[in-house]
Amino acid sequence: MNWSNWNQWADWADFASMGGYGFYVWGSLGMCAAVLVAEVLMLKARRRALQNEFETDDGDSVGTEAHNANPQRWNGQGGAA
């Protein structure tokens, strides 16, 4: 393997054009990058939403023990915050 084969590209414009296939090559890579980054961000948002739901819910109740024992609130099945 030739590890320093960058000179196969004349310049950055040549690299970007991908021999005329730039739309297809960068369209593929761009969608991959967008989807994978979006997945991580959405996952973090889901975790944050759980956190917020917990904090909002925790704030308006006084006794944690009673809170804990209330199956309507903490049945682990989602429900609005």
Next chain:
Amino acid sequence: MNPVHSSHQEPRQPPVRPSPGAGSGARWSHFAVPQRFYALAGRLIPWFAASAVLLTALGLYIGFVVAPTDAQQGEAYRIIFVHVPAAWMSMWVYLVMAAWAGVGLVFNSRLSSMMACALAPTGALMTFLALWTGALWGRPTWGTYWVWDARLTSELVLLFLYIGYMSLHAAIEDPRRADRAAGLLALVGVVNVPIIYFSVQWWNTLHQGASVTLNKAPSMATPMLVGMLVMALAFWMYAIAVALMRVRTIVLERERHTTWARQVLEAT
């Protein structure tokens, strides 16, 4: 011989509580407790995430700097460095998801079904990326974005299986019942994976045959092959990292009535 002392040294009674890590079975079930697995996954995620980032950088360098232009396809072939990894992962994630769903059905283990749940969205996204990059590769090489042939159609069916699994799970309110119903669907859908894989042999299709198989030398230049394999590894590490992140959130969502989950949510 002193019978009193010898009986003292070799107790006949097995220990009441099996020590953690005594056998592989004991270790395995040790982490089947969601709370313990939550902590373990948290320690593993940074390693998988870092591997994914480093392997992606290396794979893209090989794919776009080291690997030369293809004699037949020109630069369009470089789509291979994301298309094949996404397509492989779309099938592999499904198999792993179905395996966890099966374990969850047989042993009625909550965590296994949560793992299956956590893998589904990642598998669906991999399938979408395989279809998307395939369409963008098909246009310059075949002259069309889409054709209803065996390989493309069965991959589309895979996407619908993932979506079906997620929809069915979301539609049933009781998580344990949802696990069982969706798990059954996942297991039935496994039949589609060999159909995708062997479709290029079984039917006439525009899609080319496998360039890399286990039983013969790969039919591609070394840098192209290495770049593709490194990218496949990168996608794999990414999938593991993201699935572990998601399963941690699912564990917290389902266990939030417990004291430990509340403590975790309070601490962070």
